[in-house]
Amino acid sequence: MTLSNRTFGVELEVILNGKTRAGVAQEVRRATGINIREERYGHTVPNAWKIVTDGSIGHQNGEVVSPVLSGEEGLEQAHKITEALKAAGCTVNPACGFHVHVGAGDLDLNQLRKLAVNFVHAETAMDCIMPVSRRADKNTYVQSNRSGFGGETENQKINNAIKAYERAQTKAALITHVSSNGSAGGASRYRKLNFQALNRQPSVEFRQHQGTVESEKVVNWVRLCVAFVDRSIVSRPRPRTALNAKHVETAELGQLLTWLRLEPEACKFFRARRKEFSQRAVERAAQQQREAAARAEAERLAAWEADAPARAIREAEAAAQAAREEEARHTAAAQAAAEAERVAREQREARAVEQTRYFAERRAAAEAALAAAMSARG
Incomplete structure (x- = not known):
């Protein structure tokens, strides 16, 4: 399934490892033949690729921002730029993010509402293909879209979010509901799905992905985000009926991938990603147990000595x-x-x-x- 012509843009936060932004831009231009230049930080949509400062990762590093892209040609540009950044020695750390803007200027209020509803339905699936540090509300810059609406179970939170979205009678009101996550006066663009981007440009922003210079991750995440908007427009989302049912990651992800109708390779990529993070969680828990046992033994010996x-x-x-x-x-x-x-x-x-x-x-x-x-x- 080829990528639709819906527009998108990418923002890649990278560590320059001592190089200048201008120097990295020059290396990328030479490697790809794509116009990219250093610019000052700003929120305007560029007409060419640019690399700017980003305070969240240190002013000595950079954020690579694309122009408006679309289709397989735009995806190929993102692929080439990412590969060139990696070849230029750019890396990422846990503070880095990878954001995808998807064109939403053609969506009316009802379509935007369906997009917001579908995302709170899909948040468990989105979480399980992300590092633990970018799940739930663990990251200040990547907050949940549903947790603040109240409810003891995930399905109750989903239904409460849906009720709040249904009360919105204007796009502005819907943007506020999505951005506030159920808290009065707590509107923020730091949501996994950021609707406040609509106030500056005709797009919504998917903020959840961790920073990367791996082109496979960039390409597959763009495919998922664009497909998510495309499928939401024609969907008919409903509340969850089993209020106390627990979310099972494999089932939630399977439902999401089936609904998105992604190509088999992309589905395989995201299933492998979930499995990798699940295995990491098992290994991390085992390591934590070993560390706890070692601390307990050290405390016992210290107490013995004391x-x-x-x-x-x-x-x-x-x-x-x-x-x-x-x-x-x-x-x-x-x-x-x-x-x-x-x-x-x-x-x-x-x-x-x-x-x-x-x-x-x-x-x-x-x-x-x-x-x-x-x-x-x-």
């Missing part, structure tokens, strides 16, 4: 107590032995007295009997 003086005192006291108890046991045993000997001696003495008395009585009886016998004779 407790050494008190432990030595306790051990000395325990040894002294054990010695006292052992001495007491010896004393008790000696006393018991002495008592047993006394009792045995008294018993022997009593038996000797008894025997002496017994024999004396026997002798006296015998002598009495003898005397009686002799008396009877005489």
Whole structure:
């Protein structure tokens, strides 16, 4: 499926690694033959590629901004520029972003509302193909479009966002609802889908993608964003009926890719991307467990070392107590032995007295009997 003729533009935040913006622009021009120049920062749509400052990544670096592009030809330009930036030594870090503007000047209020509704439906799927740092509300510059509308489950948040969007009777009101994310006075362009871009130019901005100098990521993300707008225009989004149902990443992404009707290679790319980030999450959790176990062991050893003086005192006291108890046991045993000997001696003495008395009585009886016998004779 080729890219439609809907217009789009890209913004690539890159680290220049000591090179000047003018120098990088010159290298890219030579490599691609595409006109690109250094310019001052501004929000006007350029008529050629430009590289400008961007305070969010440091003024020594740059943001590469395209003119209005469209179709496969525009996608090829984005591919060539990205490849040339990488060849020029440009890199990215976690602060960098990659933003895609998609033409929306032809969309009426109802079509814009459908676009906004479809995005809150798709946010779980969008999150699972992004790094953890650019999911939910983890990044100041890439905030959720649905979390602030309230609700304990994702489906409740979606339905609450839909109700808010349905109340908008003008484009301006809808832009406010989408930008505020359900918070009074909290309108911001730092949403994953930025509707405030419509106030300056006829486009909506997809801000969620992390910075990149990989052309495959750029091309596939542009395809997804353009297809998302195209499909939203002709869609009939509905609220979610199973309010307490949990979102399963694989299912949500599968539904999104089926709905977008992307070419098989793009679908394969995004499924592999989800799997990669899922595996990273597993590895990160395992690493966190290992680190937590190591910290616990270190704390245990530190506590053991810190407790050494008190432990030595306790051990000395325990040894002294054990010695006292052992001495007491010896004393008790000696006393018991002495008592047993006394009792045995008294018993022997009593038996000797008894025997002496017994024999004396026997002798006296015998002598009495003898005397009686002799008396009877005489």
